[in-house]
């Protein structure tokens with residue numbers, strides 16, 4: 347308890363989940379006029395975790411996450427509460443196209459392809475991305491009987507069963523696997539794309555389910571002025587705007603460069619329930635804790651006080667990736683790029699897993715005549731590439747851009763950012779694992795977990811996770 351009688355809540359981790367938790371705690375305390383002291387302990391010297399915008403001259407460079415999905419409302423709602431929703435920018439619709447590398451060329455993803463399934467067969471039939479047999483197999487999907495078993499399945503198993511191997515290797519692996527930087531043979535379909543499982547269950551077919559969803563969307567928007575936001579948005583000055591705004595509101599709560607090494611129940615006589623020990627020495631106490639670190643850091647911190655929960659947390663594995671940003675002159679591209687980006691199937695055996703044209707995707711990212719590009723390296727299927735030096739990564743990405751897009755010129759900017767153990771892997775059975783983690787954590791009063799390893803890796807999921815944890819702590823503190 348703080349000197350003024352306010353109770354102390356420690357938020358461990360200053361990524362988007364931890365910052366959202368801290369801000370929600372502050373909102374709730376203000377609404378109830380409850381005096382509380384919030385302390386956010388962040389191991390790094392920088393806040394934001396996987397969100398990092400670097401601004402250099404006229405360039406707005408995203409080294410990590412770059413887009414906020416609007417279908418899940420938590421991101422937009424937080425921006426509205428922070429008063430920065432007016433700074434949200436939509437994607438540039440004229441470039442809404444995704445390409446897939448196929449036999450060394452960029453081929454446009456057929457219109458209406460939703461991550462792992464086509465909503466319409468017509469564009470697929472015309473696409474050079476699939477063989478005649480592959481197209482036939484895909485068209486037969488509505489006739490494939492629904493799966494009776496209800497246990498979890500891998501993304502690869504699901505796609506192969508419903509659509510055949512070509513859709514898996516040419517589209518679902520690089521697109522869906524790419525989002526999670528995961529091996530689709532291990533990735534849980536139930537934890538990542540449950541709506542496709544529901545479509546099979548409810549409509550007997552994913553294609554029928556997608557059509558029904560399309561009709562429902564149409565009738566919902568008929569009569570209205572259409573969707574308010576594009577599917578993805580960012581902020582005018584980059585995705586870190588939300589981190590900077592949260593940081594400004596939480597300024598007096600931020601404790602940077604403080605890695606929490608262990609969380610143990612407080613054995614002292616005082617009212618505080620928890621002691622936090624810092625890596626490198628020192629400790630503090632708190633009445634309640636939101637632990638918003640990656641699972642492995644939460645596992646380490648809880649190893650002493652709760653070995654069983656710690657072991658469950660430690661079982662969640664992570665993948666690493668690197669993002670290399672380049673700036674080129676538009677004229678350096680023999681053919682002007684015209685899309686958000688492209689994905690690279692593992693079967694193509696290249697050293698990048700995706701490329702995106704940041705300045706085509708969002709407005710204001712680069713001055714006219716400059717194209718800002720991101721190349722993604724690594725992930726669960728290419729772990730060995732993380733051993734490359736920065737110079738080797740740059741060379742590898744440039745080789746691929748030369749080969750695929752014909753760009754030979756020196757880039758005017760090169761920026762390598764490594765994301766070590768940054769992507770939790772939602773392996774088959776993930777939801778059961780998380781339910782067990784949540785059950786075990788619920789037996790520990792005054793401790794809540796939050797973060798990307800639980801029920802969604804996206805920015806809105808992480809915001810919702812932090813806010814849920816804050817609300818649970820608020821209830822724990824009572825009135």
Ligand SMILES: Cc1cc2nc3c(=O)[nH]c(=O)nc-3n(C[C@H](O)[C@H](O)[C@H](O)COP(=O)(O)OP(=O)(O)OC[C@H]3O[C@@H](n4cnc5c(N)ncnc54)[C@H](O)[C@@H]3O)c2cc1C
Nearest residue numbers: 359361362363389395396411412413605606797798804805
């Ligand atoms: C390259 C990349 C691109 C992505 N692109 C997108 C995208 O476009 N859209 C999207 O929605 N999502 C995207 N994601 C996913 C999303 O950004 C992350 O899942 C999300 O930001 C994770 O937030 P978090 O707060 O749970 O964890 P993190 O961002 O990992 O934050 C955890 C924080 O805890 C700190 N920490 C760790 N251990 C300790 C300790 N012991 N004590 C104190 N602090 C500690 C860390 O330093 C870190 O700051 C991307 C992720 C990556 C890596």
